[in-house]
Amino acid sequence: MIQTVNFPKLFPPTQRPLPRRWVNAVCLFGVLLSLVGCRNGSTLEEQGDAVQKIRITYPDIFRDTTRVDVYHGKKIADPYHWLEIGDSPWVQDWLEAQRNLTANYLSYLPQRSALQERLRKLWDHERYEAPVQRGAYYYHLKNDGLQDQAVLYRSRGLYGKLDTVFNPNTAGIGQLHDYSFSPNGRWAAIQHAEAGSDWQQVSVIDLRTGELREDRLDHLKYSNLAWYGNGFFYSRYPAPNAWELRELNEFHQLYYHRLGRQQEEDALIFADRIHPQRNVYGETTADGRYLVISLHEGPDGNAVYFKDAGQEDTDFTPIYSDFAYSFRLVGNQGRQLYFLTNYGAPNGRIMRVDVRYPQPEYWEEIIPQQEDVLADGQLTGGRFITTYLHNAVSEMKLFDLEGKLLREISLEGKGTILKPIVSPESSEAFFTYTSFTQPESIYRLDLRELTVEVYRTPEIDFNSEAYTTRQIWYESYDGQRVPMFIIHRKGIDLDGSNPTLLVGDGSLQHLVLPQFNLSGIHLFPAFLERGGICAVANIRGGGEFGKKWYDSGSGDQKQTAFDDFQAAAEYLIANKYTTAKQLGIYGRSTGGLLVGVSLTQRPELYAAAVPEAGILDMLRYHRFTTGWTWSTDYGTSERPEDFEELLRYSPLHNIKADAYPATLVLTREKDDRAVPVHSYKFVSELQAKQEGDAPILIRVDREGGHDGLLTINDKIEEGADVLAFLWYHLGT
Template structure:
């Protein structure tokens, strides 16, 4: 009998055994996962990797496919025994069933936006003529796949609003196929651009073509796991085959560099922003499109700082930058005199972290974070006059896009207990009005949001938002779900989530910790949670958990932690370091093997935040917290449900597979260790609504059972 047959037989025996023992409470019987002799030498340190084979692509490996099916059998059987899960799924669907809109994008009198009628698997793209026009459907991805696994990843209308470029992603993949359609007729053009990843195209002002970046076609068998190298910039003429595209820019001397294209609103300049990681430090190269056969000119020839284009006035370009401004500012650069000594500060650095800026209607709108809450200011074109932009309350605002001749802009606003609304701001009147608002079947007045600041291990004050039902008793008996991320300069701000409302209705408390590594307080806050300082992030999260216990919000047995991607790493590292502190853990699509992450797909870009095992000093820091390598045999770990997708091509599922296998091997005691593996899904973007509801119901059901919750 071969290994595959033995493996599946073992699964069936394990499943029957676990069901028969359920009433007595012993540990679950997991599938026996094969171990191999694999030892790597890192700078003189030998490191075992017995589950290396689980890195193999499930599409190509029968062994991995069998393992996935076996683990899902165990997980599904366990979840099926939680009757409250069905009720949670029903309530989630009720809460989710409301109209959802994106902020409109306006081009030459046409208003483009997406809408989901409530429970559609994917949002639909619509267009209307004028502010009060009748919307009509341009693209409905729900018609492209019965199971909802084809998503509209991005879309960009031409300046005249007559053509639309849009990207399609299948099964959550980061690979997008771009196509073009005629907005007036809805007709699909012949154009199809493949092998596009981590880039959006830029239209020429005359809508005759687009500039875009793409990779070469991957070698057979490497599409979903191979490293992404040698991205190039092309010009595509509308109505032609991709094979006819003109190569515009490449850097074979730096195969790790990536490129993003932008065309200034007046069409005079093509800007190529070059990046080599996730640290937001860019080179900037431009082409003068007014000149025939224009050659690239390096405007910024180093990766020392961030430079994000805000807009331009002729040959004067405006950039948001952290050059000599850790909290960021806006400067103007003249292409005639581009030396830094000639730069002009337009919007100076303030005490708050500048998150973004827009230039339209001959003025700037700048968005800041003040203690992780959005603050918006308006500035004149020379930056000499400014005013506060009134927001509906404390929360998160986004949008504020527009063209130079715009008379209006749209923005969204939401908070933890405030469903999203879209506002229209009239630039001439200086007033906002509600354009669209979400109508969710719950009462926001029932809930309270507070912000606290707690000390981390080294004394650093860390902000945390806490949301709960009014009248909460701080007696240490409340189930608390603590969420975190702490990386890549990403800020966690107050935002609305149906899954969180469902959790609150279950009697839970929801907390979000703004950890170092994020962008809440600018570059210094981010750098304090990277590379050799990454342990600060875990210390911050652990300190937040301990604070919630000390302040009687909860106790260890009723405290759960959750995070996804880099947040999955956060959960994995913290449960490995303090397994006694948590009652349940939900690591999602996490980076769990910190010694090998840079060898797959986009992993090499993350070296800016994590460092690399190829560097001896960084290896020591990484090895000390890598979740997969720091699980200890014979330890009682919290109840854990790992979630991932079998076709995630960003954080490859091998991370979660290996971590689950190691955790099942090491865990001592009755707490379950499950892995829920979604099929035909990726890292999370574009996931169908039905799959989202199923996953959240499973997670909430798992917490309900393992935190000892009772029906509300």
């Protein structure tokens, strides 16, 4: 039970939290000036060693010492609770002061302009996604290089001339998230959003003309679009009262939209009125015969039901109605449904379910569990296309309908196969392959001949051959061996003098696999080119090694994941890759939590930290939007046994007076998943308790959401800011 003690009026006139002040800097020539006025006709690049003398003073931030929450008899101060009121004038004052502080500091960092130019070149190359075949056409998503969003094209034949179908950059629809093509190739439903929000809208493209139909759906969040007949199934929450970050999203529901009708006329297909914190997702089988729904309470485990897609008034039949294991539809052959599941198989297997006898005692195992994790599976053309993770590296295997292995496909290097694109009844499939040093190449898989060929390879100004990737295994604090990828220029001297960037996650079964643009802002390629070392630790709590690996780093074992990450840092130092003065850490979302925990538990171990869109207030995270979906991993402060564990590692609640590493927190005002108040509170407390000289800064973008910024220019600027910050504070 949580109660609030002595919460006064928010801000009496005499207690405005943010008098607006410019940040001060101390320049080498001994004159105390504001950062804005510190230029004196020169830049820090021209001032040379003068940059080493920069000191900053932080804005005065109102601490509400009367705000105290009581958790199970224990009082916990929440002095920055007022920052949760995001649209208040006091929070806007706070944001303005913090933006001034950060912008002025970053403007003086050496190499920032050069990094912007380099990142622009890294982005400036043609990028394709794997094509989708519908009817007589192949549909291609292509970005010329510096376009904000890829344009939809189509061609007759795989190598035919590309004709423009739809350009989201000029359509006035905001940020496009996904396309879903109707089986007959007549329509494409698209999900899009304003300002990067998780709240989605749906529009429908007439693929013959490229024009948008009048169909328009609102208030989708976390939804598939599953075509059936002349329409599709989709998921949504009830409409929010307003765009409000603090409002919980509950009672997820499944609807069917028939083209040409208003959303108010859509048929409600499934709603759970008893359990508000369950999400529902609908899929249709490739032959359009069955509707399969899965219910989720979190990332680990789901219930699964089915029904005849055309029978609106019939009930769903359960296949599995508990939440202990996960089930993912792979495909069907007539009445036989196939699922990838970890039921009785922590590493995953494929099971066959006859819709006439869906009870577990009648299930048939088709592809047994193997030593490697079964990460993905699809059924098409009478073949199972499966992707396994061997020590976090992708391998593809093809099986027939009875589970006989037909072929293993291994590609060069340590890389990742992204989800294959298949078309119903097609004899070919496409998939994308990438690694830490290799951009995404597209491959064509012939399902008749069981052959693989390169379809498209990008031309990019990056010398992949100059770098090497190796995987080592180090020992964590409890003796468990944990893998880590280490990427660097060939022939580099391992003398302990190398700036190093360490990345991880360790939550919600997230996979941190080899990808060229792992961060979304090209941190790794640009960092490597300047002589740095990049490292990725596949710590417990992730999904790289199956359910047991995840379980051992979640719940009351969560500290294990953080220990694994800190042990990785110690390994890099002990083995002469770097030193604590040259080691930086980066993570986004749940990886931001990892970074927040690491810098508060072991501040002496790192020189710089960048938590992006982090979950940092672990006592209140479940009270915002859909934060409750993470509770199966973390627990919640409402349960006494979870509260004590969360309090032990919650980054916000473990900041004490100490010397912390240089910290640049990244967030966005419109992030309605890991809401920005996590970052606001964390930075305020860290600035107040910083006893060292390193800066504590926050970069708050006005646009963009949890999945990133909206424009290429924004991504370039953010990437350059992060790289310049890291490069400067890692002793170079």
